[in-house]
Amino acid sequence: MGSVLFVSPGATIPGALSLLNHATSAVATTPEAIARMDAADVLVVDGRDDLVWARAVTTTLRAARADVAIMLLVPPNGVSLLGREWGFTDFVTDTSEPAEFDARIRMLMRSATDRQVLAFGPIRVDEAAYLATLSGDPLDLTYTEFELLRYLMANPGKVLTREVLLSQVWGYDYFGGTRTVDVHIRRLRAKLGQFDWYIGTVRNVGYRFTSARKGSE
DSSP: EEEEEEEEEOOOOOHHHTTTSSSEESSSSHHHHHHHGGOOSEEEEEOSOOHHHHHHHHHHHHHHHOOEEEEEEOGGGGGGHHHHHGGGGGEEETOOOOOHHHHHHHHHHHHHHHHHHEEEETTEEEETTEEEEEETTTHHHHHHHHHHHHHHHSSOOOOOOHHHIIIIITTTTSSOTTHHHHHHHHHHHHGGGGGGEEEEETTTTTEEOOOOOOOOO
């Protein structure tokens, strides 16, 4: 059993969905969906009566969280109008049987479980897809920058020396100096822009990934 959040202007859960053995709740607005999306395994967006509204909702939810599983509920005559740029993961028609709803929801939940995603605030790293995003937009990272960000996020709050970062990111057979860590941290911070403070400096020691804004220590 999973947690399903139904997003609909009327906030009324359709019969086929209510019959399933999932914990299903409903919200009527996009801000409500964003506020509760982290607690849901799958979001179902209602596009039965207004596809324009549904498209706006799915694209906004996708921008808010790149890895969220979104299923779009549409009428059969609306299928031909759908495009992947809408931001949904899968769709189902409102004429589908409860078993079809259940199968698609379980498939989305299974896919989400198989993927390891590190997330702090607007920064997300999808290890399976080898993708890092910032506020939903892909970050243009080199292989080493991606691995550096991934390792930092996998060890939140832990002070990591330059030597540890060299061995874990560059490998034990790397013979360059620790200065290269500082160079890559500087480049990574530049790409994080206003969120560069997530990578904190521990003076004379190394770096750590932090969820609270701090200065050098």
